[in-house]
Structure formats: structure tokens, C-alpha cells
Amino acid sequence: MTEVSDQADVGPAKSAGGSVRNSVMRERITEAAARLFQTRGISGVTMQEVAAEVGLSKASIYHYYQSRDDLLRHVFGDWARGEVERARAIAGTDEDAATKLTAFMRFHLNSLVDHLDLYGLSFREEGQLPAEVRNEFRALKREHDVLVRQIIRQGVEARIFEPIDETLAAFAIDGMCNWIWKWYRPGRGGKPADEIAETFSHLVLRGMMTSASTTTTGWTEDLQGIDGQLAYHAREIRHHTSQIELLLKSR
The missing domain is CATH 1.10.10.60 (Homeodomain-like)
Structure with a gap:
């Protein structure tokens, strides 16, 4: 009362x-x-x-x-809703699937670093949320996962990615990114989020790209294939350039 x-x-x-x-x-x-x-x-x-x-x-x-439930809904729901809206925007672009996936991982890792405490709290204590708030929060997370699978499916259909299990691939990508809350410590000489994203996306794409995405053998002579190959090699150049810069700094 x-x-x-x-x-x-x-x-x-x-x-x-x-x-x-x-x-x-x-x-x-x-x-x-x-x-x-x-x-x-x-x-x-x-x-x-x-x-x-x-x-x-x-x-x-x-x-x-x-009420306290209303506050919890905004602490978790508003943040998760903003994440999903940004993810939708990335998934909805006209870029090839590999470029989308790279952008998605970069955005997600930057968001993780910017809201590290909140992410950690959501992983540890999601079950403590009131049922209504928890259900809404989980629904938003599921949509986030659906968007990752959608990008992977597009890549498979365009023959940029190998025909892999999109659900398992999405779980692997989410796990790689989300686990950062356990080990990343800002302000302690760690790598910036963009650099972590570059390394992670390089690892993921090297495991998912078709052989036709890395060589001209068997590459179809259509515009989509050419764009996909150019995007891949551009990422390779960025990755190796960043590695060269790190090696030069450590000399």
C-alpha cells in the first residue's frame, strides 16, 4: 500500500x-x-x-x-531491444553474407565490451528475472540468434559458405563472442573490440568459406561470385595488415 x-x-x-x-x-x-x-x-x-x-x-x-518489475524490464528489455534492432539493420543490408557476418560480429563484440557488466549479469542471473520480463528478454535473444542463422543460410545459398548446419554454426559464433564477458577486462592492456572482431571473423570465415571463395577454381562467372571473392580478399588484406602492424610495434 x-x-x-x-x-x-x-x-x-x-x-x-x-x-x-x-x-x-x-x-x-x-x-x-x-x-x-x-x-x-x-x-x-x-x-x-x-x-x-x-x-x-x-x-x-x-x-x-x-514497480521493480518495470525497472527490470527497462534495464534488460530496452538494452536487448536496441541490440536486436541494430542486428536487423545489419542482416537487412544488400551486402554479401560474409560481409554481413563480419559486421554482425564487430557490432556484437563492441556492444559486449560497452555493456560488459550487463551482459555478465544477464548470463549469470537471467533465471532471477520475473517471468514476464524473462520471457520478453529470451524472445529478443532468440530473434538475435535467428538473424545470425539467416545470414549463414544466405551465405550457403550463394555458395559463399560451405553447406553447414546453420544452427550449430550460429551457436558456435554466439559462444565465441558471448564468452568474452568471462575473460575481457577493459583498461588492462587488452585488444580493442574491433581487433578482437577482426580475429574472430577471420577464424570463422576461414572455416566456413567455400573453396571457390578463396580461389578462382570452380568459381561461377556471375557478379555475386566476383563480389564475394573481392570481399573475402579485402578482409584477408585487412587481417594481415593488422597482424603486420602488431609485429612492427613489438620489434
Whole structure:
């Protein structure tokens, strides 16, 4: 009953300035909540503790989020929804499948590095989310996986990739990328996300590309085949250039 009366005491902001302030404060609250969830676990944090973290009273925080479940939905759901929207945009381009997959891995690894604590929390404590929030979050993750499989299928159909099991390949790629939350430590002399993505995509594509993608033997004389071969060799050049730069720096 106290929470209901707290909510009733605080009316919504009316002005444009109030709307901007609301947006800024909502972002501060979600960031603070994510930090607290990371250190104490999802079940170990109350709305009052989140409010105190950003200098609000318990009553005031309900001006921004209706309940703890509502806050959790935004901490996890808004972030996952943004990830899927970006993944859709990559999968929907007119690039060849190998270029799409490289872009997808680069985006995903950069996102992992930028939201490392949140990713780690989602892997460790997803089961602690309220059922409705958990179901929505899992649905978004499934769509993310579907988009990876879609790119792989396009590559197989275009004869850029070997005829492989797209589900197993997608699991392998997701596992390679997602496991970064266990070992990556920002600010400790590690490689930047783009460089990790370049190495990972090089490993993946070398294992998936057809022999026709790396030599002219058996290559069909159509525009799609030529574009695929050019894209592959461009990636090879970038990869080896980055390796040469690293070797020169270490001399």
C-alpha cells in the first residue's frame, strides 16, 4: 500500500524541459540499478536502494518506474531491444553474407565490451528475472540468434559458405563472442573490440568459406561470385595488415 500512495504523490512532468529531465533521470536510474544488480544480484536489490543510489526518495523513484518489475524490464528489455534492432539493420543490408557476418560480429563484440557488466549479469542471473520480463528478454535473444542463422543460410545459398548446419554454426559464433564477458577486462592492456572482431571473423570465415571463395577454381562467372571473392580478399588484406602492424610495434 505504501508504494501505491508513493506513486500517487508524484505527478508526471508536463513541460518539454521536464521530459528531458525525466529521460536523463531514467537513464541514471537504470545505470545505477544495473550496477547494484551486478554487485548484489537481481534478487538482492530493492527499489529504495536504487533510489538512494541516485539521490531520490523511495516515493520519487515511482515517478520514473511503476514497480521493480518495470525497472527490470527497462534495464534488460530496452538494452536487448536496441541490440536486436541494430542486428536487423545489419542482416537487412544488400551486402554479401560474409560481409554481413563480419559486421554482425564487430557490432556484437563492441556492444559486449560497452555493456560488459550487463551482459555478465544477464548470463549469470537471467533465471532471477520475473517471468514476464524473462520471457520478453529470451524472445529478443532468440530473434538475435535467428538473424545470425539467416545470414549463414544466405551465405550457403550463394555458395559463399560451405553447406553447414546453420544452427550449430550460429551457436558456435554466439559462444565465441558471448564468452568474452568471462575473460575481457577493459583498461588492462587488452585488444580493442574491433581487433578482437577482426580475429574472430577471420577464424570463422576461414572455416566456413567455400573453396571457390578463396580461389578462382570452380568459381561461377556471375557478379555475386566476383563480389564475394573481392570481399573475402579485402578482409584477408585487412587481417594481415593488422597482424603486420602488431609485429612492427613489438620489434
